[in-house]
Amino acid sequence: MNLFSVAFSLFVTVLFILYYTVFRKKQWICLLLFSMAFYAYSGISNLIFIAITGFSVFAGGIWLMHFSEKYQEIRKDKSIDRARRKEIKAAFDRKRKIILWTIIVINFGMLAVLKYLHPLFEGFLIPLGISFYMFISIGYLVDIYFEKYEAEKNPFRFLLFVSFFPQLIQGPINRYDQMKEQLYGRHALEWHRCKRALVLILFGLLKKYAIANLLVHGIANILDAPTEKTPGSAIVFAILLYSAQQYADFSGGIDIVMGVAELFGIEMMPNFRQPYFSVSLGDFWRRWHISLGAWMRDYVFYPFALTAPMQKFGKWAKKHLNVHFGRVLPASIANILVFFLVGIWHGAQWHFIFWGLYNGIVIAVSDICAPLFAKMAERLHINVKSRAFHVFRIIRTFIIVNIGWYFDRIYNIKDCFMCMKNTIIHFRMGQLYEILEPTFKEVPKKAYIMAAAALLIVFADSVLKEKGKDAITLLEERPLALRWLLYFVMIFLILGSFNFAVGAGGFMYANY
Template sequence: MDFLSLGYIAFTAAALVLYYRLPRAHQWKVLLVANLLFYLLVGRWNIAFILVTAFSVWYAAILLDRLSEQFKAAKKTAESREEKKALKSRFQNKKRLVLFLALVLNFGILAFMKYFRVMGSWGQGLLVPLGISFYTFQAASYLVDVHGEKYEAEKSFPRFLLFVSFFPQLVQGPINRYGKMGPQFLKEHSWSAERAKRAVILILFGLMKKYAVANMLTDSIARIFDSPADTIPGSLVVCGILLYSVQQYADFSGGIDIVLGVAQLFDLEMMPNFRQPYFAVSLGDFWRRWHISLGAWMRDYVFYPFALLKPMQNFGKWCSKHLGKHFGRVLPAGIANILVFFLVGVWHGAYMHYVWWGLYNGIVIALSDILEPTFGKVSELLHLPLKSRGMHIFRIIRTFVIVNIGWYFDRIEDMGQCLACFGRTVSAFKPSEFLYSFNNVCLNPDLVKPMYVLGGMAIALVGTVVIFAVSLWKELHPEENIHERYGNKALTGLSWVFLSMMVLVSFVFTTTTGGFLYANF
């Protein structure tokens, strides 16, 4: 079900009315019923998967809590230090076994539905359950946190199910943490017109990003990369990659804006997933601004646990001893980063080009950590003004280029074609051929009406300028809230009208909502 659909709007509106009309003690129940109903509406059999995950994780967490309590009680009766140590080891092993089994079950289901079905011949014809990546990661984070005694297990299965199945986040995330969301679900919520206004602007902004920017560029990008690499100049390839960088951000962050906005309507605050990523000053910084919830999840549940493993710690010590303190720190971290980004690549899909994209990011981050002292010495030698605005802008542009190189792997599925596109970029840029090639590939009247493509690009350009302006303001005023600064009635109303019209006008230039481009049906 699309966000921009009568079904989704009516469903959300009905849920909101019941949510705020019924006694506040029942609000979480309304939300739970809405979640399950949503799941039934988008595909009945999906609900079986989410119930299996929710129940297995909830029950495993209960068991972990019980084991913790049993350990505390048994510890009191232990007499010697050795006995206490042995008791601790025994209970830790039991807890680890419970954690391991629950994670293997749920990640196993995820792996089967998302990966092995694609690679093997089992389960062909089965659809991937909606949101399985997001809710599996979300449930896993909860279980690991309970294992680490960060908080107690949720005793009520319906309340836990509410956390796992919250319907707005199922399609695109973010991956929320129980510590932040759980208490919010149980609070009492009252309607606020001011909050609703902000939420609507956020939703409309997200829709504008998705439909008026991302969707307008999709076809042109596809035409560029569907062309054999040896038939197009490198300048067109670069153009395609730049368009893709805009499309990716607009599509993904637009979807997240809508999700955050819908959650806000229910008076629920979710973790932000984007923070002006193209203003990042390094690739590491980029990944702290792009898909923040996934990055944070990987940091907390893969990077740190892996880096703190005994073998890795020993490796770090060995590096410190033989290669110096710097390498003792960065080499284990580098390996952990490469692992993290390998998993990030795999998370995106069961195709090699995602793996290469993940590895590229991990290797670049690892290398930049390793070479940091060298860069520092070179900067000193050249007397570079590291804190100047010019240097800051240079870093932003440099990072943007590095990120866009990564997009080659992400967008171009075939490795041969990807390498050929790299080759064209470097050795056959041919800027003089750009316009001719662009005309031939993207504006070919045999394939599409040029007027629609150009109109769509004009809309996308306007949308991109707006996104850039808002992002720049947020980057320059990180502590301020844009609504508080510019949220007067007139501007709010104008924003609503402008954003709505941008979305509607974009559909005038959409060529995919009806077979032929006849003006006259």
Template sequence: MDIYNSKYEKETNFLKYFVFVSFFPQLILGPIVRYNQSGVQLKEEHAFDFENFKHGFMLILYGSLKKYLVADLLVKHVSTIFDGVYTNYPGCVLLTGILMYAVYQYADFSGGTDLVLGIAELFGIKLPQNFKQPYFSTSLANFWQRWHITLGGWMRDYIFYPLALTKIMQNLSKWATNHLGKHFGRTLPACIANIAVFMLVGLWHGPELHFFIWGLYNGLVIALSDILKPLFEKLNEKLHIKTASRGWHLYQIIRTFIIVNIGWYFDRIVDVKKSFIYLKNTFANFGNPRLLASKNFMNQIFGNITDFQSHIVLVVLGSLIIFVISILKENKIDVYKSIQNKNIIFRWAAYYIPLILIILSLSFSFGDTGFMYAQY
């Protein structure tokens, strides 16, 4: 497609092409790499670079912490809540489950991506970033600009723009502008293209109804937020909301996190009817949160409560490390360079504390759980 559109020169050497399509670190999880991003690098000579090795090792260590300390200790507990036949859990348990799933999915996928980027860097290959602190997003559209960035870029270039810029869409835009207003006419092609893209993203995860509904949900929310943008701006003006304030920024992050997690119900729960029941119970039958502190109740759900508590302690420690690093990155701080500039005690602590926690987590893990996104 890219050669047809004259984006790149065609590769006439089969072995060089084969190296590009079979570069082993990113075959299973991605990121989805364009030829201009890694194909050119793979043709170049790469000598051993100790700085690349150190940075790659830190990425591997950080990815392993996400995967083994956080994701692998949460996966069974998430499955206990969402894959069982019992559907009468109170909302407080379901909310706990979906929050655990939000952490698990991010730790598993972004951790796997960090491993891929780190391994590639050992060979001197720089692969594109695939995550950019998605849970600090201020809107659902912004979330998808930060989550699985390379898939979003692929869908944008090969589905969104070709669809939004078709003659049919341009004619529809003109009609809508004349009959429904300038803003509606301008945004309608993008709204339709977004809905189509997210339905395809849902089917990309698997040809199952719950994935299709999850994709449709995301597409509709983004489309409606674009269409209603002038209304929201007027409402903010009438209510005298300071949209540049830190408070408003924090509100946007929390609001987006809630919207994303509503979508996770349809992403995670295979039975569509069950996903709607669980979503309803979360809001209409929340129950007593004190149940979560009851050993008998927690034993019924998770089995051995001592193991569950040990897992949660380790998960919380890992999540705190991820959270602190994410805040630093969100504030444009290069964490790797900052560590290298510290004294030797701090540097060794940055290496050994995560390593010790990872080794400790392996004694509590449920065995090889694989990578979630390897199935898609």
């Protein structure tokens, strides 16, 4: 169900009316019914997979909590001696680990089969949002294992947490402890919140349709099948367009689903925080797809970095090298592992694996060499706190990120390295227009002017947010005429984009 379709608009409208009227005392039931209907619309058979994940993880959480409660009861029993309690605890711990890993293997195994073996089955489509509800569910299970909070005892309430329809399309990867009160509580209709949600949805539509969809065809013309004759200038131009297109597509979709959730009084986990204002690659990934980064940090990075072998390796490095290496080497290896897994998650293709390793290795080298960089700055008398150096770091990070986009967007790894070579050796700026001319015949220059205008609006919003200001709040404080002028400009750009977009499909991250 396309987020801009009449069907989706009617779906949300009917849900909105029923949510605040007929189901006002049991709003979570309304959300569950409509979430199931939304998911069934993508394919009735897909309900099987989300049901397997939902109920297996729900049952696992109940079992884990049961063993924790049983052990707490045994601890209070004074008739059981200390040695016996240790034996019982060890037995319970073994059972809990078996439960945890069995459910993880079943669910991630199902994800791997559906995600990576689906080309073997003609006509088979990956279930909508399977990666997102899988991460959400396994994160919940691990939290229960470590007794972060109590397990949900109502299977249907838990199914709502897993299947809440706005998050199914492309995230964010929400956490149970942040969502449970919002999902299961009662919400009164608040016009101010709804108005804010509608503006956020409009802003998301602007990003998706007036930027991403207008740029995608020009990017494809250059990067889908590059040759030795493709000049580096055209490749760089396409990569820069891709950095805008991907951000607009993904963050635009997130704005829409965040706005839809806010219509029902639910605030989901943020997923973007002005990533192109980052001052390092590590900072970039703390601002881009925040919920995935947080998930990887909590459930992969720390568990791996804190394993006995990694801790032993850190102590060895501290003893034989120095304190800095002892601290950063285990974290660097864990970072490389995390980004390797993120690359695999994007797809089992070499270009994604290289993309993941590139990011992990650059961040690892940056952390390892941090003292060296600090000494260089000191010797060169660089004021690292100056505004000029801050701007330099933003530009440097932008270049590093865009080098990574070569691996992400150019699907053949040989073509990727060829394009890098052409960027350095065969830039040929004079041939840029010659390459772009066929694209302008299919997507006229007016489309790129519209995309540039929309990008200016997005840039202005990003600058305000980077300064700690909220653009929607500031807009509400402006005169009515000025507000509606901006709304009409955004609507005009969105509607105008439909005349020029060529072959633009759904949201990129819906495929993950």
